[in-house]
Amino acid sequence: MPHRSKNAPCYVITGAAGFIGSALAYRLNQLGHENLILVDAPGSDARWKNLVPLQYADYVDRKDFLDRIQSGRFDDSGIEAVFHLGAISSTTEADVALLLKNNFEYTKVLAQWCQSQKKPVRLVYASSAATYGDGSLGYDDDHAVVPRLRPLNGYGYSKQLFDQWALRHGAFEGPAGAVGLKYFNVYGPNEYHKGDMKSMVAKAHAQILAEGRVKLFKSHRPDYRDGEQMRDFLHVMDAVDMTLHFLHPEALGGLYNVGTGEARTWLDMMRAVFAAMGREPHIEFVEMPEVLRGKYQYFTKADISKIRAAGYEKPIQSLEEGVAAYVPYLDQDERVLGW
Numbered sequence: 369m370p371h372r373s374k375n376a377p378c379y380v381i382t383g384a385a386g387f388i389g390s391a392l393a394y395r396l397n398q399l400g401h402e403n404l405i406l407v408d409a410p411g412s413d414a415r416w417k418n419l420v421p422l423q424y425a426d427y428v429d430r431k432d433f434l435d436r437i438q439s440g441r442f443d444d445s446g447i448e449a450v451f452h453l454g455a456i457s458s459t460t461e462a463d464v465a466l467l468l469k470n471n472f473e474y475t476k477v478l479a480q481w482c483q484s485q486k487k488p489v490r491l492v493y494a495s496s497a498a499t500y501g502d503g504s505l506g507y508d509d510d511h512a513v514v515p516r517l518r519p520l521n522g523y524g525y526s527k528q529l530f531d532q533w534a535l536r537h538g539a540f541e542g543p544a545g546a547v548g549l550k551y552f553n554v555y556g557p558n559e560y561h562k563g564d565m566k567s568m569v570a571k572a573h574a575q576i577l578a579e580g581r582v583k584l585f586k587s588h589r590p591d592y593r594d595g596e597q598m599r600d601f602l603h604v605m606d607a608v609d610m611t612l613h614f615l616h617p618e619a620l621g622g623l624y625n626v627g628t629g630e631a632r633t634w635l636d637m638m639r640a641v642f643a644a645m646g647r648e649p650h651i652e653f654v655e656m657p658e659v660l661r662g663k664y665q666y667f668t669k670a671d672i673s674k675i676r677a678a679g680y681e682k683p684i685q686s687l688e689e690g691v692a693a694y695v696p697y698l699d700q701d702e703r704v705l706g707w
């Protein structure tokens with residue numbers, strides 16, 4: 369692990385042992401950046417493995433990092449950007465007080481610190497497509513829509529609450545204005561530790577190996593046939609590249625959707641997984657649990673015109689391309705980026 373360099377730009381990544389956070393650090397390493405401060409609290413699961421191939425200057429526990437920020441120990445330290453990707457990301461977490469403490473209060477402290485520095489530090493934080501609720505108001509990342517959104521679960525509400533706070537306090541304004549990224553359905557390497565929150569690509573791969581088939585929820589709306597509920601599925605490395613776009617100082621702060629801009633069905637995804645595994649599709653439909661029915665999104669599609677207008681020009685992988693790139697990782701047990 370190298371010492372921090374005073375000459376190289378220094379970036380903080382919270383949630384660095386997690387899915388998108390570790391992929392972000394990996395991409396920064398590929399681009400020649402090793403002056404990274406990684407922040408997380410891996411606990412007893414296997415997330416620590418995501419840190420092993422990475423090059424970074426320091427690792428700080430999640431709570432210790434907040435204490436150091438609040439005590440001023442990181443003031444004028446040369447940090448140029450904080451990528452705040454750490455959060456409780458479970459859409460089924462019922463403890464809303466816990467969600468608000470981790471996802472709202474923690475982010476608020478970081479935002480206030482970033483703006484208080486002599487040279488303001490850009491905060492790039494993970495909002496979520498879950499803020500859009502049932503999608504009845506569309507998926508437009510225009511700031512004027514934010515107060516009218518109604519998330520369907522506590523996780524989405526905790527993200528919505530900070531988006532609203534940032535708008536009220538002008539956090540998105542100025543040359544180093546904060547950036548809130550509304551990630552849609554991200555899948556790809558380094559998510560193996562996420563348990564029930566893993567993408568359906570990873571879950572389907574395991575089901576196919578074990579049973580030769582995939583189970584999908586039936587639809588409980590007459591306007592969607594079974595398996596034709598739709599999502600905007602995005603490969604993690606596309607999500608990372610869109611995130612890193614906001615290191616450019618000319619990129620304006622604000623809320624931005626991070627997706628492909630295309631809605632695809634669960635059937636499309638499952639067929640892509642079977643194809644990447646060289647198997648014929650075998651799909652069965654099961655009843656959706658009652659507890660999920662009122663909170664289930666039947667359609668998501670990111671409007672990415674705003675991030676395109678902000679200068680992001682790279683092509684984005686199709687679902688078939690992304691799944692074909694991911695399945696080889698799944699074929700090797702717990703392989704992570706860089707191993």
